[in-house]
Amino acid sequence: MHLMVCGGTGCRASASDTIEQKLKNKLEEKNLENDIQVVTTGCFGFCEKGPIIKVLPDNTFYTQVSPDDVDEIIEEHIIKGRQLTRLLYKDPQKDETIADAKDMGFYKKQLRIALRNCGFINPENIEEYIARDGYEALGKVLTEMQPMDVIDAVKTSGIRGRGGGGFPTGLKWEFAYNNQSDQKYVVCNADEGDPGAFMDRSILEGDPHSVIEAMSICGYSMGSDTGIVYIRAEYPLAINRLKTAINQAREFGLLGEDIMGSGFNFDIQLRYGAGAFVCGEETALIHSMEGSRGEPTIKPPYPAASGYLDKPTNVNNVETFANIPVIINKGADWFAKIGNKNSTGTKVFALAGKINNVGLIEVPMGTTLREVIFEIGGGIKDNKKFKAVQTGGPSGGCLTEEHLDTPIDFDNLLAAGSMMGSGGMIVMDEEDCMVSVAKFFLDFTVEESCGKCAPCRVGNKRLYELLTKITDGKGTREDLDILRNQSNVIKDTALCGLGQSSPSPVLSTLNNFYEEYLAHVEEERCPAGQCKNLMKYIIDEENCVGCTACARVCPVGAITGEKKKVHEIDPNLCIKCGACMDKCKFNAIFIK
Amino acid sequence: MGKIKSLADLKNMKEDLRNKVELREKSDHPESLVQVKVGMATSGIASGAKEVYNYLSEELEKRNIDALVTQTGDMGYSYAEPTIEVTLPGQEPIVFGWVDTKKADEIIERYIRNGELVDGIIPQNYETIDDK
Numbered sequence: 117m118h119l120m121v122c123g124g125t126g127c128r129a130s131a132s133d134t135i136e137q138k139l140k141n142k143l144e145e146k147n148l149e150n151d152i153q154v155v156t157t158g159c160f161g162f163c164e165k166g167p168i169i170k171v172l173p174d175n176t177f178y179t180q181v182s183p184d185d186v187d188e189i190i191e192e193h194i195i196k197g198r199q200l201t202r203l204l205y206k207d208p209q210k211d212e213t214i215a216d217a218k219d220m221g222f223y224k225k226q227l228r229i230a231l232r233n234c235g236f237i238n239p240e241n242i243e244e245y246i247a248r249d250g251y252e253a254l255g256k257v258l259t260e261m262q263p264m265d266v267i268d269a270v271k272t273s274g275i276r277g278r279g280g281g282g283f284p285t286g287l288k289w290e291f292a293y294n295n296q297s298d299q300k301y302v303v304c305n306a307d308e309g310d311p312g313a314f315m316d317r318s319i320l321e322g323d324p325h326s327v328i329e330a331m332s333i334c335g336y337s338m339g340s341d342t343g344i345v346y347i348r349a350e351y352p353l354a355i356n357r358l359k360t361a362i363n364q365a366r367e368f369g370l371l372g373e374d375i376m377g378s379g380f381n382f383d384i385q386l387r388y389g390a391g392a393f394v395c396g397e398e399t400a401l402i403h404s405m406e407g408s409r410g411e412p413t414i415k416p417p418y419p420a421a422s423g424y425l426d427k428p429t430n431v432n433n434v435e436t437f438a439n440i441p442v443i444i445n446k447g448a449d450w451f452a453k454i455g456n457k458n459s460t461g462t463k464v465f466a467l468a469g470k471i472n473n474v475g476l477i478e479v480p481m482g483t484t485l486r487e488v489i490f491e492i493g494g495g496i497k498d499n500k501k502f503k504a505v506q507t508g509g510p511s512g513g514c515l516t517e518e519h520l521d522t523p524i525d526f527d528n529l530l531a532a533g534s535m536m537g538s539g540g541m542i543v544m545d546e547e548d549c550m551v552s553v554a555k556f557f558l559d560f561t562v563e564e565s566c567g568k569c570a571p572c573r574v575g576n577k578r579l580y581e582l583l584t585k586i587t588d589g590k591g592t593r594e595d596l597d598i599l600r601n602q603s604n605v606i607k608d609t610a611l612c613g614l615g616q617s618s619p620s621p622v623l624s625t626l627n628n629f630y631e632e633y634l635a636h637v638e639e640e641r642c643p644a645g646q647c648k649n650l651m652k653y654i655i656d657e658e659n660c661v662g663c664t665a666c667a668r669v670c671p672v673g674a675i676t677g678e679k680k681k682v683h684e685i686d687p688n689l690c691i692k693c694g695a696c697m698d699k700c701k702f703n704a705i706f707i708k
Numbered sequence: 709m710g711k712i713k714s715l716a717d718l719k720n721m722k723e724d725l726r727n728k729v730e731l732r733e734k735s736d737h738p739e740s741l742v743q744v745k746v747g748m749a750t751s752g753i754a755s756g757a758k759e760v761y762n763y764l765s766e767e768l769e770k771r772n773i774d775a776l777v778t779q780t781g782d783m784g785y786s787y788a789e790p791t792i793e794v795t796l797p798g799q800e801p802i803v804f805g806w807v808d809t810k811k812a813d814e815i816i817e818r819y820i821r822n823g824e825l826v827d828g829i830i831p832q833n834y835e836t837i838d839d840k
Contacts, residue, residue, distance in 0.1 A: 118824075118825045120825070120829065120831075122831075123827070153824050153825060155825045155826060155827050155829060156827040156828065156829075157827075157828070157829040157830065157831055158785065158788055158805050158828065158829065158830035158831065159830075159831075159833070160831045160833060161831070161833030162833075170831070172825070223833075224832075224833050224834055224835050225833075225834075226833060226834030226835065227834065227835045227836075227837075227840065228834050228835070228836055228837070229837055231784065232836060232837050233781070234781040234782055234783070234784070235745075235747055235780050235781050235782055235783030235784065235791075235793075236745075236780060236781075237780060237781075238745075238778045238779055238780055239779075239780070239781050240779070241778075243725050244725075246718065246721055246722050246725055247722060247725035247726050247728075249722070250722075251712075251718055252715075252718060252719070252722070255714075255715035255718045255719075256715065258715070259714070259715045314750070314751070317749070317750060318749055318781060318782040318784075321749040321750060321781050321782060322749055322780065322781015322782050323781060351750075353749070353750050353753070354750075367711075368711060368712050369711030369712050369713065370712060376712060376713060376714050376715055376717070376718065377713050377714045442837060446837065450840075454840070472787065473785070473787050474786045474787040475784045475785050475786035475787055475788075476782055476784035476786065477784060477834075478784075478834070492833065
């Protein structure tokens, strides 16, 4: 028999470690320690009802257990075999208690569609993919469906592009289908570049065949025999697995000529990107594939009309493709029922930042930020206070506490001043300075701007300088107005999606955290205590005993004072390294 | 393996492969074959999954345990890498997180040999497409 005690940070914070210790003590007392094992587990993803204990093999799921319940659990459940009804989860709607964890599926907020095989199959073995219905969607499409049926299915499913823009995938396929040409191309955009995002990499590394299958399906529907995966060279493992998968698919006759006797030919090549963020923009991506500089061009013409080598081209993101075989196999209506009306299906997110369960998750559209961050994500690290979450990477914005209960979908995130983006989610706590966060993303955009249009090339640089001025404590109120105006100008005039969205982090932090900007410019103060140039190390006259320890460690000689007399820090010399504060035994140095 | 020439071919192959998996589970040494999957995407490997993979393959053989060790993709638990999934014959798979060679040794000796669970289990907190 096993007692599984949740050791997730949320449960730990409500004394699951005390519970665990008490359980062990009590079992020893009863001489049961050899028959019954107490083990710690990772997060159950049900932190709202923690601490959680699951009893095996009978699968009893106890919620909100307190250390005082330990005796009763042992006496009643373990010794007498009677469940403690009062600790079972009570379904709020039905007012029934649920005893068996098998019936607790509803608390599982995640649904894995794009990640269905990721972490299950061996990505380097096509047989494992086939055993899990792999290539059956392709077979079905080739033998039972006309190209237009496929496009209709994708349209009915309601799936929208997972790379960021959220354009309806079915429509994109239809445009490419309608443009007649002797040659068309299917392109998979695997140029994932948002800081902290690794959804596409994981799919390619864990389930490369799903992308190959979907590209073939797309090729059949739009009338193309050539697929190209544009993948960043910094993803060597993904490249290797993809190559292995393509070779295996060829061996099995699932790529190449006359696939499954249908007369349809399709093959896939790889192109490596050198890691420019702008190449995730489809026109820039196409130019890069052609061997030109990775610079975007004005649309129209859209790639569906004139793309790679001026031929009709359809570009979809990795995650979008990974959903396609399931849409065909399970049906468009099945897929359309998941999620919200205008945002169907699921979305993969990479959780990063100040969150306990950093990792990859997939939730139905319409799940709230609160569920993602506090349930699946296990809450904020070290029990700090949640401040904001950045979605959409450098092109998105931050969402705050007031947005926590907003269902996540394409339209809601846009309305809240951010965007879905490709799925990076960076969580920030009370110790993060929002001006610095905006500066961090601007630094990224300035670095990644291709330089073709002035608003992005020059405007972002000026924004960055203004932000630096503010974090240095030299900003003024007028600077905040300039910041806002200039951001709007860039948004309205930049050439491509990168430029148009680059001021978003500035605008959204200005809108949500104006007070924090004001504190920087009017009081020369950083409320989060992050901006070094606004910090002042000060010696407390009452606590200082004049031991000289601080003066001896100061690397720049900024501290002066006689032995046994109060010392002083010269703010003009101080480099805010904090060495003095670490050294002081009398708590006489503080930051203002 | 020959080429797949039709949808029927593919379906037959799928059945064969599924049977093979079942055979793997049921015949030969049904009472003893242990299946271990090691999460080996970039994040897993960066946290030491390769070392764990090698250790498990070598040690299970040395200790005469009939086991099949394979690699798989990212299970999603970046906070608990390296992660491995162990399936004992006839039982539900169990995922263990924070697996280094020391933990792997404990898993072999305690869980695989004796069926005792050890610390670091990651509960499955998602639904799959088969559940829906």
